[in-house]
Amino acid sequence: MIGVGDKAPAFHMAASRGREVDSAALKGRPYLLYFYPKADTPGCTTQACGIQEALPQLGGLGLTVIGISPDPVSKIDKFADKFGLDFPLASDPDHVLADQYGTWVEKSMYGRTYFGMERSSFLVDGEGVVRAVWRKVKPAEHAALVAKAAAAL
Template sequence: MATKAATTKPSASKSTEKKPAPKAKAEKPAPAKAPAPAAPAVVLAEGDPAPAFSLPGAGGATLSLSGLAGKKLVLYFYPKDDTSGCTKEAIEFNALRDKFAKAKTAIVGMSPDSVKSHDKFREKYELAFPLASDETKETLAAFGVWVEKSMYGRKYMGVERATFLIGADGKIAKVWRKVKVPGHAEEVLKAAEAL
């Protein structure tokens, strides 16, 4: 008895056939994104040597760690000249400058603002201590205060408000991070007096 070869009829839907992949739509190139910020390689702690810096200051002066050697130094980092929190912080440090001087402690503020901006800020509030301009943000990064921040879900790079008390030996004696302004300068003064 002869057997019939099994035959299959192609189905009307042809669902088993492979369809050619749809052509990809030409996409607009994505806008160039800034590289993801790297976490600070080293988080500075008490006892670490302070990173050296040499930066322009208000009035055309050069401010450097070596130029302040042999003195205690309050180096405070702030986001922007003439903004609410930064102005309050500067005024608080300025009000205590004589007490810091008695404690043989210099004060230097630092932000990424230009020297011109610093000059205006110092003049407007009669600040009697120098402000260093780190427009390249190299020193901010060396101290680990140039960080990723977030506001309303948007991420951006900015300055973390922080203060470093550096001893006359050039080593970090105390660190304050994510500073809340009210009473901060007084707390730093007490630490400088005790050092």
């Protein structure tokens, strides 16, 4: 499980709107990886729209934002288009990166246990070191927490 002070794992993934996200391309720049369970669900929509609203402020701080879910790119594209999400939403269908960050976890609902994505975020500095971690993020509070931490980088 990745924590504050750890080196961020490298990644390369397909993302929304025909993009790709690659940690090597982000070298020297801070970025936020936020893991969310499922595109176009109420909590994920609240979280994504909050990030979209804060994007001018976060971009002004030099921060790149990348959302990550296990959804296929086709579903992520529909989500991004429906809500006008300009930042890349990456697909991690085999939860490779989620496993490295410890966000692919056992969950339970209605007495049934299953594995799924924990809503978590990781702020990584320009040197590739994790500087802040938020686990079990509350969607409505997420953008404000990220903006405050990013301003302190």
